[in-house]
Amino acid sequence: MTGDTQPLTGRPHYDAPSITSPTALAPGERQILERLCQGSKSVSLEPLRGGYSGSRLFLLDRKDREGHVLAKGVAKIDSPEKITRERRGHLLAKDILGPNVPEVIAFAYEEDLAGVLLSLAGIRRPPLRTLQSVMTSLDGSPETLAELEEIWDEVLGVLASLYFPGREERLNLYSHNTFQEKYSQRTIDRFSTLLSWPASRESLLFQEWGLTLKHPRLFYEGVLPPALKRPPWYVACGVAHGDLNGANILLDKVKNVWLIDFFHTHENHHLLQDLTKLENDLKFLMTPLPSDEDLKALVRMEGLVQEQNSLTEPLPEVVALPSRILKTYNSIRRLREFASQVTVDPGIGNYRIPLLRYAAHTMGFEECTLLQKKAAAVSVALLCEKLSRG
Numbered sequence: 001m002t003g004d005t006q007p008l009t010g011r012p013h014y015d016a017p018s019i020t021s022p023t024a025l026a027p028g029e030r031q032i033l034e035r036l037c038q039g040s041k042s043v044s045l046e047p048l049r050g051g052y053s054g055s056r057l058f059l060l061d062r063k064d065r066e067g068h069v070l071a072k073g074v075a076k077i078d079s080p081e082k083i084t085r086e087r088r089g090h091l092l093a094k095d096i097l098g099p100n101v102p103e104v105i106a107f108a109y110e111e112d113l114a115g116v117l118l119s120l121a122g123i124r125r126p127p128l129r130t131l132q133s134v135m136t137s138l139d140g141s142p143e144t145l146a147e148l149e150e151i152w153d154e155v156l157g158v159l160a161s162l163y164f165p166g167r168e169e170r171l172n173l174y175s176h177n178t179f180q181e182k183y184s185q186r187t188i189d190r191f192s193t194l195l196s197w198p199a200s201r202e203s204l205l206f207q208e209w210g211l212t213l214k215h216p217r218l219f220y221e222g223v224l225p226p227a228l229k230r231p232p233w234y235v236a237c238g239v240a241h242g243d244l245n246g247a248n249i250l251l252d253k254v255k256n257v258w259l260i261d262f263f264h265t266h267e268n269h270h271l272l273q274d275l276t277k278l279e280n281d282l283k284f285l286m287t288p289l290p291s292d293e294d295l296k297a298l299v300r301m302e303g304l305v306q307e308q309n310s311l312t313e314p315l316p317e318v319v320a321l322p323s324r325i326l327k328t329y330n331s332i333r334r335l336r337e338f339a340s341q342v343t344v345d346p347g348i349g350n351y352r353i354p355l356l357r358y359a360a361h362t363m364g365f366e367e368c369t370l371l372q373k374k375a376a377a378v379s380v381a382l383l384c385e386k387l388s389r390g
């Protein structure tokens with residue numbers, strides 16, 4: 001070894017930034033954050049809410065060595081496998097959507113933990129809000145209904161770039177949507193508990209809603225097993241986000257749209273997947289149901305929506321619904337009109353299958369209120385009945 005050669009220590013060739021955090025960092029997180037913010041002098045962290053995925057998220061304020069304030073960033077930390085998958089999905093989406101997807105500023109890998117530093121969405125016109133918080137707060141008054149149309153123009157405009165051009169591919173949408181016979185009993189039990197309806201009874205009149213429903217057990221036991229064995233059929237496929245909940249769409253004050261969270265993004269999705277997920281979450285997560293009266297109104301709306309027999313058939317234009325429910329109804333109208341352009345098959349069966357998957361999951365969501373879960377249960381029953389008829 002010559003005199004001026006330094007032995008390799010494995011330590012970074014820079015001074016690690018000083019990191020301040022209001023909450024304790026888990027083992028390894030500090031190291032990842034130091035590497036993500038390499039070149040900064042100081043970094044202060046604000047933990048971000050969310051993360052049903054289990055990822056840790058922080059909003060970062062960074063300063064460089066001269067004391068300049070750097071652009072805010074968001075650090076996401078998880079296992080190396082999950083960060084790699086997220087980065088892969090991000091690359092795909094970024095390539096198609098450009099400015100509607102935040103930039104990756106840096107990434108860092110250690111043995112058990114990895115992280116990605118993203119630019120903050122919505123840098124242009126704060127405040128930045130999730131679609132979920134915007135939707136939950138709109139009261140459905142005429143002004144907010146006009147605003148709602150503008151929001152959908154923007155959001156669907158971005159999604160259109162992602163979905164077109166799609167391709168036709170053969171899928172069995174039941175197995176593609178992870179329906180499996182071994183899960184059926186759990187769904188049947190959840191449904192029975194939510195609506196206090198023993199599975200032994202085939203049909204039940206719900207007087208308060210003016211509705212007679214069939215127990216979904218009939219579908220899960222009689223229709224689903226042969227449906228899972230059906231040969232695959234042609235459906236519209238391509239790039240989709242894959243987990244398009246209302247917290248993965250961000251909007252700023254002037255309704256610029258950003259998509260985030262690309263762990264599930266790839267090019268082999270059924271193209272109606274995102275739209276059915278959004279419809280589900282609009283109904284059962286973004287529509288507050290403070291009272292039984294609200295539940296009744298949502299059940300009535302769901303009855304109307306599920307009557308649609310083709311995506312090209314318009315939902316009725318004007319419906320007497322309470323304003324907060326009308327907002328959801330109008331949103332679904334926009335989503336379904338858009339879905340009819342995305343799909344090669346205007347028949348509604350291919351839309352109903354993922355819709356059933358999401359409604360059935362929603363019955364077990366922690367984040368939903370009991371009334372929202374009951375509404376999802378009604379939807380499950382209606383969809384099972386429709387899908388049983390083919």
Ligand SMILES: Nc1ncnc2c1ncn2[C@@H]1O[C@H](COP(=O)(O)OP(=O)(O)OP(=O)(O)O)[C@@H](O)[C@H]1O
Binds near residue numbers: 056
């Ligand atoms: N680049 C970003 N700019 C602004 N806010 C962001 C950004 N990335 C994440 N967030 C905020 O953090 C939240 C959680 O981020 P993200 O969806 O990536 O995490 P997640 O753990 O995958 O969440 P989930 O599994 O619940 O969807 C977002 O809903 C958003 O409010």
Ligand SMILES: [Mg+2]
Binds near residue numbers: 050051248260
């Ligand atoms: Mg998310």
